[in-house]
Amino acid sequence: MKKSDKFVVSCQQCGLNALCIPYSLTHEEMDEVDGVVKRGKPLQRGENLFTTGTTFNSFYAIRSGAIKSYNIDENGEEHVIGFSLPGEILGLDAIDTAKHVSSAKALETTSICEIPYSQVETLSSKIHNLQAHMYRLLSREIREDQELQMLLGKKTAEEKIGTFLLNLSLRYEQRKLSSTLFRLPMARTDIGNYLGLAVETVSRVFTRLQCNGGIKVEGKEVEILDRRYLCEIAHSALPNP
Amino acid sequence: MKKSDKFVVSCQQCGLNALCIPYSLTHEEMDEVDGVVKRGKPLQRGENLFTTGTTFNSFYAIRSGAIKSYNIDENGEEHVIGFSLPGEILGLDAIDTAKHVSSAKALETTSICEIPYSQVETLSSKIHNLQAHMYRLLSREIREDQELQMLLGKKTAEEKIGTFLLNLSLRYEQRKLSSTLFRLPMARTDIGNYLGLAVETVSRVFTRLQCNGGIKVEGKEVEILDRRYLCEIAHSALPNP
DNA sequence: CGATTTGTTGATCTTACTCAATAATCGTGG
DNA sequence: CCACGATTATTGAGTAAGATCAACAAATCG
Numbered sequence: 299m300k301k302s303d304k305f306v307v308s309c310q311q312c313g314l315n316a317l318c319i320p321y322s323l324t325h326e327e328m329d330e331v332d333g334v335v336k337r338g339k340p341l342q343r344g345e346n347l348f349t350t351g352t353t354f355n356s357f358y359a360i361r362s363g364a365i366k367s368y369n370i371d372e373n374g375e376e377h378v379i380g381f382s383l384p385g386e387i388l389g390l391d392a393i394d395t396a397k398h399v400s401s402a403k404a405l406e407t408t409s410i411c412e413i414p415y416s417q418v419e420t421l422s423s424k425i426h427n428l429q430a431h432m433y434r435l436l437s438r439e440i441r442e443d444q445e446l447q448m449l450l451g452k453k454t455a456e457e458k459i460g461t462f463l464l465n466l467s468l469r470y471e472q473r474k475l476s477s478t479l480f481r482l483p484m485a486r487t488d489i490g491n492y493l494g495l496a497v498e499t500v501s502r503v504f505t506r507l508q509c510n511g512g513i514k515v516e517g518k519e520v521e522i523l524d525r526r527y528l529c530e531i532a533h534s535a536l537p538n539p
Numbered sequence: 540m541k542k543s544d545k546f547v548v549s550c551q552q553c554g555l556n557a558l559c560i561p562y563s564l565t566h567e568e569m570d571e572v573d574g575v576v577k578r579g580k581p582l583q584r585g586e587n588l589f590t591t592g593t594t595f596n597s598f599y600a601i602r603s604g605a606i607k608s609y610n611i612d613e614n615g616e617e618h619v620i621g622f623s624l625p626g627e628i629l630g631l632d633a634i635d636t637a638k639h640v641s642s643a644k645a646l647e648t649t650s651i652c653e654i655p656y657s658q659v660e661t662l663s664s665k666i667h668n669l670q671a672h673m674y675r676l677l678s679r680e681i682r683e684d685q686e687l688q689m690l691l692g693k694k695t696a697e698e699k700i701g702t703f704l705l706n707l708s709l710r711y712e713q714r715k716l717s718s719t720l721f722r723l724p725m726a727r728t729d730i731g732n733y734l735g736l737a738v739e740t741v742s743r744v745f746t747r748l749q750c751n752g753g754i755k756v757e758g759k760e761v762e763i764l765d766r767r768y769l770c771e772i773a774h775s776a777l778p779n780p
Numbered sequence: 781c782g783a784t785t786t787g788t789t790g791a792t793c794t795t796a797c798t799c800a801a802t803a804a805t806c807g808t809g810g
Numbered sequence: 811c812c813a814c815g816a817t818t819a820t821t822g823a824g825t826a827a828g829a830t831c832a833a834c835a836a837a838t839c840g
Contacts, residue, residue, distance in 0.1 A: 377689050391685060393678035419671060426664050433660070436677035437634035443684035444632060448610070448618050450691040451735025455828065486787060494692025496829055501788050696796065727819060737797055742820050
């Protein structure tokens, strides 16, 4: 097996384009990065990848499936922090405390790649482009979180759901999956919890968007019928005009 | 001037304990980190440190004063992202895009330290502890943003304001300033905008908290009278019991 | 196949927004 | 320093968006 092949197998299939930055690493460096990525056994629906308070050793890249990140507050209430789809990375919020500050649960059968943090730390000292990439990765998450804050603080239920659907659509597209027809891996409850809405509101907005011809919903299957209309609803710039 | 003195001058006074990590850097390393930090001329109230879309070259540490980070949306509406107080760092969200994704404006006369990103990148490849620290710094911001998301999505007006005040109190305390008596550097409008509340609601909650003896407000001066009560209102764990 | 969870729809209630009026504070120039 | 206008803050009254409660339908699972 050539080095570049190995790289392709454990890295790009992992959706780890992010970590690997093929355009700026030598084959040798790719191989090194490649070497630290571990493929774990798939998680079953409902299984936890990690839970709050446990020691942070690795972050993870989703290969297939979907993960829900959440926290349980003092009153035992769940708070959904986000959803991770294939090709995305999670666990970066735990670097600072060395303990996981949230829990991560599989929403469906999910296979993941484990990326031991200590090795990334060591490797990124040596490979300058990997370090630069880690900084960008972390920075991007900060920026995305800030966008979400605006969504949560200032937008109406319709704007929240519209933006949520368009965001999912974009993320699937980035992974070469259909951007117009996809399956929501999470329950309505999770969507509501994530967006700060009651389940009933989520349901009602879905129905309303369907009545207006923007989408077609059937259980967890969603089809985006009128992207332009959804963008209007979301009051955000067109992700893909 | 001894090296350690120089370090103290441009670094600790900057509130850059964060960047310097005295406990894990040698004097030589401290001196190197020290060397890249530039002290700029103070900003006057209303002056911008940077604006959305401009090239990102440096991030900044607040030495004194206060900064408001914000964005202007398509409709010309301002959205307040956050406030930076002495000893805190801002601009980390721009690493990814190489352009500033938000604007930063001085809320009062503010002196800052400029930290050229390219130099931190270079230096952190060489000084492993600096790299590790940068990762922690970025990771912490992600975690804090996630906490804010929960606040914005699921909490009532009282919980939001209560948490906001306790958070400010904690941040002042960390910088050895009074945690019980301080001046709000931002307008009510900014607080409301930041927390996703109407100005009027902010005003009303302030009055209500004052009536219940939790705080004393007089214009921008705030005194925390009953921390325990505020914590109850905020429905959060006591930051300092 | 029945039981349990998950999703939808309707009716009512509550929180916080909006609009409006007034009061206080700030900044500026005489 | 004070007077002026402009901005910023407070308070009240009415309204609307979304929460809650409740009932039912549909999907999922053992």
